[in-house]
Amino acid sequence: MERPGRLLLLSELRVRNAAYDVSLNRSLLTWKKRVSSPVYHPFRPSLSHNVPVSEIISVREEEEENGSRQKEDGSWKKMKEQEGGDCRQSFTVMYVERGRQHRWRCAEVTFTCSDGALCQRWVSSIREQLASIGSRPKHLLVYINPFGGKRQGKRVYEQKVAPLFAQAGVSTHVIVTEYANHARDHLRTGAELKKYDGVVCVGGDGMFSEIIHGLIWRTQVDGGVDLNCPDETLSPCSLRIGIIPAGSTDCICFATVGTNDPVTSALHIIVGDSQPMDVCSVHHNNAFLRFSVSLLGYGFYGDVLTDSERKRWMGPARYDLSGLKMFLTHHYYEGTVSYLPARGTMGTPRDASTCRSGCAVCQHNGQLLSEKGEKYELSDAPDCESEGEWRTVRGKFLAINAASMSCACPRSPKGLSPAAHLADGTTDLILVRKCSRFDFLRHLLRHTSKDDQFDLTFVEVHRVRRFRFTPRYCQSDSDLELDLQENKHQIFSQICRDHPACGCTPAYSSWNCDGEILTHAAIDVRAHCQLIKLFARGIEEPPVFEDLTNPCAI
Numbered sequence: 445m446e447r448p449g450r451l452l453l454l455s456e457l458r459v460r461n462a463a464y465d466v467s468l469n470r471s472l473l474t475w476k477k478r479v480s481s482p483v484y485h486p487f488r489p490s491l492s493h494n495v496p497v498s499e500i501i502s503v504r505e506e507e508e509e510n511g512s513r514q515k516e517d518g519s520w521k522k523m524k525e526q527e528g529g530d531c532r533q534s535f536t537v538m539y540v541e542r543g544r545q546h547r548w549r550c551a552e553v554t555f556t557c558s559d560g561a562l563c564q565r566w567v568s569s570i571r572e573q574l575a576s577i578g579s580r581p582k583h584l585l586v587y588i589n590p591f592g593g594k595r596q597g598k599r600v601y602e603q604k605v606a607p608l609f610a611q612a613g614v615s616t617h618v619i620v621t622e623y624a625n626h627a628r629d630h631l632r633t634g635a636e637l638k639k640y641d642g643v644v645c646v647g648g649d650g651m652f653s654e655i656i657h658g659l660i661w662r663t664q665v666d667g668g669v670d671l672n673c674p675d676e677t678l679s680p681c682s683l684r685i686g687i688i689p690a691g692s693t694d695c696i697c698f699a700t701v702g703t704n705d706p707v708t709s710a711l712h713i714i715v716g717d718s719q720p721m722d723v724c725s726v727h728h729n730n731a732f733l734r735f736s737v738s739l740l741g742y743g744f745y746g747d748v749l750t751d752s753e754r755k756r757w758m759g760p761a762r763y764d765l766s767g768l769k770m771f772l773t774h775h776y777y778e779g780t781v782s783y784l785p786a787r788g789t790m791g792t793p794r795d796a797s798t799c800r801s802g803c804a805v806c807q808h809n810g811q812l813l814s815e816k817g818e819k820y821e822l823s824d825a826p827d828c829e830s831e832g833e834w835r836t837v838r839g840k841f842l843a844i845n846a847a848s849m850s851c852a853c854p855r856s857p858k859g860l861s862p863a864a865h866l867a868d869g870t871t872d873l874i875l876v877r878k879c880s881r882f883d884f885l886r887h888l889l890r891h892t893s894k895d896d897q898f899d900l901t902f903v904e905v906h907r908v909r910r911f912r913f914t915p916r917y918c919q920s921d922s923d924l925e926l927d928l929q930e931n932k933h934q935i936f937s938q939i940c941r942d943h944p945a946c947g948c949t950p951a952y953s954s955w956n957c958d959g960e961i962l963t964h965a966a967i968d969v970r971a972h973c974q975l976i977k978l979f980a981r982g983i984e985e986p987p988v989f990e991d992l993t994n995p996c997a998i
């Protein structure tokens with residue numbers, strides 16, 4: 445058990461006109477009601493409150509003269525009047541309070557002191573403790589996508605987030621984006637990153653993707669790393685990223701915080717949380733294409749995204765309509781998937797336990813990969829196929845999904861791969877082979893229930909460090925490994941001739957890369973362990989109530 449820290453202050457203060465013993469040490473602020481009779485009463489509400497110093501948002505002195513907000517005890521008022529000095533006798537502490545379903549709220553408690561000097565001592569002691577927490581950001585660079593989700597990003601930031609940052613003394617430089625890739629390009633070249641302790645993204649997964657592309661690109665250029673080489677070890681980004689959810693799916697926020705709520709996210713930023721996260725790099729013929737942190741999906745999810753982009757005006761509902769349409773269309777795609785299974789790492793995609801705050805699997809694998817990094821990466825090189833490490837699966841697939849994290853979101857609260865980890869250096873490769881519509885629906889429905897979506901004969905899942913996909917028609921003719929956009933007509937006429945099943949089924953899908961369309965079908969993917977960090981802490985376990993005198997806990 446952790447030893448209680450050295451006591452910094454202990455005073456009798458008043459809260460709502462009742463006397464409390466209030467104490468502060470380096471880790472906790474505690475206020476305990478003074479009771480006249482110490483007789484145990486099972487139904488008396490909890491009389492003691494503990495707030496970790498790390499969860500205090502800020503402290504402010506109350507302006508009111510004579511403590512007008514607090515009905516003070518007469519004797520204290522008298523003392524103050526006699527002193528005739530500083531009349532600020534009350535201070536308010538704002539702190540994190542946990543609500544339902546991982547939501548955080550800002551709660552307040554006002555303490556009234558016997559004199560102004562004591563009030564001053566309390567305020568400065570708490571401020572000193574807060575200032576000594578090195579992980580809290582002071583200056584943030586904020587990008588707002590005003591068109592994400594229901595187009596509420598700007599309003600949400602101004603009304604719910606900016607006031608909290610101001611209260612916590614966090615200064616910001618806010619940029620409302622004017623066009624797609626504005627944030628990415630500003631981070632790449634324009635932003636003076638040294639001035640900031642972090643970057644905040646107000647938007648959805650697509651906007652987050654812009655931010656990581658700007659940040660990771662910049663970090664590699666500064667470190668002299670060639671992004672086009674898939675075997676390069678990438679330099680981790682030092683700036684943390686906060687996500688204020690204002691998009692359509694917001695799966696990265698949901699899977700790292702446990703809820704899509706702007707206030708909760710703002711509070712995780714203010715308290716200076718840190719959650720490392722894996723990033724996959726995607727290459728095509730030794731040319732860098734993109735990064736992905738959540739879903740890389742070919743077939744079903746690629747087609748849903750492509751179709752939904754035409755319906756952007758509908759807002760988040762576009763995904764449901766396109767989902768239904770692509771479900772009915774029931775396209776399958778032929779190709780070869782090769783993958784390098786994760787060796788020596790803890791955990792499997794079929795584990796019952798899931799990635800949670802302070803996850804032991806992520807810590808273990810993170811350490812393993814950073815220690816053995818070089819050796820491990822060398823044996824990972826694709827030409828080690830001769831060693832028999834790489835495995836190959838050929839077939840017809842309705843969907844090929846790589847989930848680097850659970851991809852939990854409100855549509856699917858446990859996600860595409862419920863046991864995937866945020867920071868274990870692996871991605872879960874899910875292969876859904878051609879099956880009937882009925883069977884595919886069973887698989888999809890299991891994303892929304894407790895049933896195991898992998899426990900079906902046509903679904904397989906592998907935890908991997910790398911994988912490659914080659915569509916069938918690329919193999920027979922390497923010239924066909926080309927950009928779909930430029931050569932669409934040529935490919936389609938070829939495919940329709942080669943495709944006996946029907947004249948309209950395309951042979952190529954696109955990849956859904958964190959909500960952005962990737963038109964190259966043939967890709968080479970590699971997981972980079974803990975390349976970025978978020979202002980988050982992973983999903984917390986539900987609290988264990990220890991205080992049995994609290995009736996709410998029984």
Ligand SMILES: CCCCCCCCCCCCC/C=C/[C@@H](O)[C@H](COP(=O)(O)O)NC(=O)CCCCCCCCCCCCCCC
Pocket residue numbers: 648649650651691692693694695738739745748749763764767768771851853855856859860885888889891892956957958959960
């Ligand atoms: C029958 C119900 C089936 C529900 C299946 C739900 C599975 C949902 C898994 C969602 C994984 C999400 C991974 C994250 C992707 C995001 O990066 C990305 C971009 O996010 P952004 O817009 O915030 O920028 N979002 C997406 O690509 C959206 C994917 C959403 C897919 C929805 C699929 C709905 C399927 C409906 C099928 C209906 C069949 C009904 C038959 C009677």
Ligand SMILES: Nc1ncnc2c1ncn2[C@@H]1O[C@H](COP(=O)(O)OP(=O)(O)O)[C@@H](O)[C@H]1O
Pocket residue numbers: 588589590591592593594620621622623624625626646647648649650651652654690691692693694959960
């Ligand atoms: N000012 C802007 N105008 C148009 N598009 C933008 C702007 N800012 C960002 N984008 C782009 O909007 C797309 C969707 O953004 P996102 O915030 O993820 O919303 P959603 O979740 O609704 O898709 C991303 O591809 C992003 O690059």
Ligand SMILES: [Ca+2]
Pocket residue numbers: 722847848849864865866867868869870871
């Ligand atoms: Ca992972």
